[in-house]
Amino acid sequence: MHYQVTDQETHLAKNPHHIFNINIIITHLFISMIILEIGSTVTLLVIPFLSSLVLAYIYFHGKKVQQKGSWFVSAHWALAWQRSKTLLISYGIALVMVLLYVLIDTLFPGGFSMNDFSAEGTQTNLGEIITIRFAALVIFLAVLITFLQTGISVYDAGKGIIDPKIEKVLSRNSDSNAEIGEGDDEVHHKGKKQLNSKETDNSDA
Template sequence: MIFDVDESVRKRAKTPHELSMINLVGCHLIAAPAAIVLDIGFMGFLIPLLLSLSVIGFIWFRAGAETASGDWFVAAHWRLSANRTRILIIGYLISALILGMAMLATSGDSKGDIMMVAISRVAVVPALITVMICFVLESGSIYQAGRGEVPDGIVKRMPPPDTLSAVQDGVVGQNQSG
């Protein structure tokens, strides 16, 4: 649903999505491969993960703070970004499960180190796929925020105030949600 909001409000609504994009690019597409190339070892997985989880925690915190007090349109986009980080966390959990099972399987084997290197490369795939999914979703959300749009699912979960005007067929009118 598209709403009639000021350009300054639209710009503030882009912030959570831009922060998510910085997280995705910085932690996953730059820091993680750099850590692998620098041969840091297991810490190469943990450092980007901890940085990313810190950003996700901040997004969740701000989503709660914006919902409690603030502009509805901005709060809706913070909530949308927070919801999308759950996809990334699912990817992390699947990757951690694969790594954990690999550690258990190779713990008593003399060739365990070689197998762990191979399996760790496979374990990264679920996280990488969810990073790409989140990248597409967040870039679309930046566009939506710039248009004054909020997805219908968020509008249903977080009804807009009656004072906020919705744009229907290019005409500004009063909010029709109940």
């Protein structure tokens, strides 16, 4: 849905999405690469911890924006928080997987190890490797999906667009940005006013 917005509102509406994606780039790309080079597997827990601090900022700052900002800007902060919850859920699933492995390994020590057939008689802990890989896969999928979605949201914010379903999270009132209609550059919803291509171009101008 296209909304009647000012240039300042479109600029401010992009901020939560920029923060979300910068957080992903720094924590899940750069910091994870550094940890894999010089740290241990356990040190990887630093990544979701640091990321969660940024996601918490998105939540609390979004609440402040709702008190003093326009509905359109507040809606984009709310949308960024919805994406943040997806990422936090992936962290939770990964943590549960690791804790289950630790519990099983404590009850049955060495049960997931394989002999390396080396002269030193060392063993590889297959349970730890499999658990870490699957936990990382869960987080990777969440990161990939939300990163792509957020990139689209940056474009939408610049065009004065947001999915009207966000009203389920942040209700509208008489002071909310006026609806213009749904253009060709977005998903259409039943019962919503539709814009033709010319009207869409005019609303983006």
